[in-house]
Amino acid sequence: MYDFKSYDLIIDARSPREFNEDHIPGAVNLPVVDNAEFAEVGTLHRTDPLAAYQLGARYSLRNIARHIETHLSGVEPKSRILVYCFRGGKRSKVWQDVLETIGYRVERVKGGWKAYRRWVNEQLLVVPANFRYIVVSGPTGCGKTRLLSALQDTGAQVLDLEGLAAHRGSIIGAVPGKLQPTQKLFDSRLLERLSGFDPARPVWLESESKKIGQVQLPEALLAEMRKGQTLAVDAPMPQRVQLLREDYHHFEQDPAALIERLKNLRPLIGGEEFEQWEALAAARMVPELFERLMRNHYDPTYRRSILRNYPEIDASPSVSLQDLSSSGLLPVAQELRERFDRSE
Structure with a gap:
């Protein structure tokens, strides 16, 4: 697993509900979609995947633009940033692409929060x-x-x-x-x-x-x-x-x-x-x-x-x-x- 303390910023791209259940210590919740948007996109995906992806993209770009304005204005260009979502998929990749375009050094947690959670369970068997x-x-x-x-x-x-x-x-x-x-x-x-x-x-x-x-x-x-x-x-x-x-x-x-x-x-x-x-x-x-x-x-x-x-x-x-x-x-x-x- 990653040395979390070595990063200047850890971004949890999941919804606030997921973040409140558990998150990497020190992470900041900058969701690509909020709770209601996440549910809306998921419901739409069952009947029309293309429309769901389009809706998700609109929400994501709008939310990320707001997060950049409110949370990243003071982040130095040489800062190390770690991003993750549930499985290390679309939500964290959207963040990574935007941040790398800006010029930040960005890593994405392979396997996302699910991989992190498995690691926590494994560590608690041996670390004590x-x-x-x-x-x-x-x-x-x-x-x-x-x-x-x-x-x-x-x-x-x-x-x-x-x-x-x-x-x-x-x-x-x-x-x-x-x-x-x-x-x-x-x-x-x-x-x-x-x-x-x-x-x-x-x-x-x-x-x-x-x-x-x-x-x-x-x-x-x-x-x-x-x-x-x-x-x-x-x-x-x-x-x-x-x-x-x-x-x-x-x-x-x-x-x-x-x-x-x-x-x-x-x-x-x-x-x-x-x-x-x-x-x-x-x-x-x-x-x-x-x-x-x-x-x-x-x-x-x-x-x-x-x-x-x-x-x-x-x-x-x-x-x-x-x-x-x-x-x-x-x-x-x-x-x-x-x-x-x-x-x-």
Whole structure:
């Protein structure tokens, strides 16, 4: 596959719908035809291919003219440009012909996005094994994600899977205002992140389940994580409750929405316990609700899961986080990096 970082501009010639499903990281969507035009040309092609090609050509030339005016006016003449479409066919060739006529150096992805997608799948089978992992493990609200952020601030190599997935990884983990990427786009972003790491240094990440919201982690990555060094993290319950109040502030404002998210757990935890949750939500006693959720559901559930996937967790190094603020976590992160990141 191509060294994507060596190009000054990568043009995705497909429709916005196709681009949003997945694209090469760093690519700019300059579609030859938009969603409606793409559908119109495709429908016409079934009954009159010649008319469809003529219509597509009119749309293409008009759209490319607009893109040149809005996106290429500042692109230097010696810039390297990479163009691709779905299979490396007509849409990318139209772009290539126009750009080469202007005088740019242009390459076209052979096989298009489909070839790129096959390559991503192949790479995710082997690339995770290039690294050694330090897996940060601990119950809900103990500051794992914040600790990873502090580690990244110290210069550690951090793979923030929940950040890539735009989800916090539990039944209440959807991030307000953010849609999760598609599985394909998550895979692309994951591979890009992994490819930027130095194999001589460890990669820090959180102990995740197979799925983060609606996206699934590659089996090869899960297997390598479970062979990695584990670090057990915990924090006092008041700190954990405060973290949930900050990170899930929207539920403190709307406790009924939290109960709605939790209702599928009722058969698992029993009607009596769920009614306690409902009563606390109705009284807007959200800190108390957060604590009860952790003690009676999340903590025992996490404990069972972590023992299943990391049976040696109790023998792992551990750290108790007394202050989950950024300033409180930074010295802990610095000490951990000095302790574990010895290869530098």
